[in-house]
Amino acid sequence: MRIATYDVEWFDALFDRNSNPLIDHNWSSRYNVIRADQWHAVGRVMRVIDADCILVVQAPNHKTGRSTVRQLSRGTSFSTCQCC
Numbered sequence: 001m002r003i004a005t006y007d008v009e010w011f012d013a014l015f016d017r018n019s020n021p022l023i024d025h026n027w028s029s030r031y032n033v034i035r036a037d038q039w040h041a042v043g044r045v046m047r048v049i050d051a052d053c054i055l056v057v058q059a060p061n062h063k064t065g066r067s068t069v070r071q072l073s074r075g076t077s078f079s080t081c082q083c084c
Contacts, residue, residue, distance in 0.1 A: 003051060005057050008058065024036060
């Protein structure tokens, strides 16, 4: 069994305040990267890793009214997300 971890840079900024993925052409929190491109890159990395289980690592962020915990718990959306 292959198990991997993936720390997605600025993961929290890829979701709206209701924890829905933001797959659009607005700027990501990453320098000079739009959110749609970052989502596509996340999907490519997850496919290339080809692990049986991928743990997305992210520090909780509750200061901005967002919930990284809620975003991570909606991880099943990755498998149905058009970006991946």
